[in-house]
Amino acid sequence: MSDKKIKICHVTYDMRIGGTEQVILNLILGTKDQFNHQVLCIESPLGPFAKKLIDEEINIQSLTRKPGFDIQLLQQIRQYIMNEEIDILHCHQYTPWSYGVLACIGLKTKVIFTEHGRFYPDSISFKRKIINPLLSLVTAKITAISHATKEALITYENLSKEKIEVIYNGIEKLKFHNTETEKLDSLKEKLDLNSNDFILGTIARFDPIKNHEMMIRSIAELNSEGLSCTLILVGDGENKQQLESLIDQLNIREKVVMTGYQPNPKYYFKLFDVFLLTSFSEGTSMTLLEAMSLGLPSIVTDVGGNPEIITHNKNGIVIPSNNTDSLKKAIRSLYDNTRIKCQLSSNAMDDFNKFFIANKMNQRYSNIYKDIVNG
CATH class of the missing domain: 3.40.50.2000 (Glycogen Phosphorylase B;)
Known part of the structure; x- marks a missing residue:
């Protein structure tokens, strides 16, 4: 493992312009010399940020999620993980996480779940409060973009505070010439x-x-x-x-x-x-x-x-x-x-x-990637 780059697949909805997508873009571009990044979108079209990744020769693919619980999507994600020999599946947002965790059951692939924000007003789902602790057992790390988001995961999603690490979003400084x-x-x-x-x-x-x-x-x-x-x-x-x-x-x-x-x-x-x-x-x-x-x-x-x-x-x-x-x-x-x-x-x-500069965020995630693969 130490002689080759860790293979990381980011699972997300799409790569449209938004906060979650910006984090994925910054993280990939900021650490692509250290890791082999790929992106798997569960919805299409891919969105404008996808072009930036393609221009950087990052492998990005999209699937088509059907309404309800999509068994075929679950199978496609699992097959992709096995074909590409993914070391880490980094799931961004709840739905990609739920599919990603289930797809990784029985595989050596490690799972990271990042919660990028909450709906307003927040609410409790009885079904999730039962399922989430089970999903968490197959998840190596959970991160949240703020302490408020972490508290929401504890309160509304029944996830353990000990497993959640807060990593603030980081961006490149805007520059003018x-x-x-x-x-x-x-x-x-x-x-x-x-x-x-x-x-x-x-x-x-x-x-x-x-x-x-x-x-x-x-x-x-x-x-x-x-x-x-x-x-x-x-x-x-x-x-x-x-x-x-x-x-x-x-x-x-x-x-x-x-x-x-x-x-x-x-x-x-x-x-x-x-x-x-x-x-x-x-x-x-x-x-x-x-x-x-x-x-x-x-x-x-x-x-x-x-x-x-x-x-x-x-x-x-x-x-x-x-x-x-x-x-x-x-x-x-x-x-x-x-x-x-x-x-x-x-x-x-x-x-x-x-x-909040991008390097700070990238370093935190880089440490997590190395720890969960080599630990």
Whole structure:
């Protein structure tokens, strides 16, 4: 085993653009010199991140999961594991884990389960509370992306806290070069932003769980109270029509910019004075980490992994969930307050480099891979 690379197969839903998929991508690209990585998706189409992996000559394949419990899918995964002589099956999210564990029964392949986040509101399934401890017996390691996620696995999934290790998501630091200034200026001109406005923004799918409505209502009230604020919403999704209706209802169309989906949204971060994350539930937000990597002050709700990443009044501001008055107060505290903004900015960048850069995450998983194969 020591003379060849450990063969790791990542089992996931697909490789669309999302937090789970970003973690898999970063982990593979960051450790591909140490390990032989492969990806097996249980749904199709593969998604945009798949192309990046294919370009790096990473073997990636997709299967087609049928509704209900798919026995054929289970057999296909098992056959793949045996054909490829997989050492570690790294399952991302619950459904890939349940299929992956069952597929590995009786094989030498070790199983890792990573929980990337929870549905909102969370709930207990009697069936899972019975089955999960049994699945855990065939699982070498369980990881969670935050302590809040770990607690959810203990409370709702009946998994042992001793077996769960917290590994925060890690990303590559966003970088800008001097040659990109022209692109940024062009974007400012395109969006027709008021140069005197305080710019608040977020990058997230338009989903009710993200609570964009609170941002929109806060911006409307702050502007009516005499502050000059613009809100930039980068993203798209099922809640778009409701958000547009609310913007029109509040008559603030000139103060809210909706950019639509952006495949490379990093330039928008450079437009923001403050990054907002007002979700009802979060694991470890990748866009929050991206904002921190640029030293952006952030205002986040006190849910999930947010308060584990943002320390109130140190590297950002933490507010109660779904509380418009608290959001307005936080925005006011940063409005035209250069000293506080600079302090939060510096601390955010420092904390990112200490805890959330991709190398930190990659090293933690690399140690697990080696330990469970060689231990």
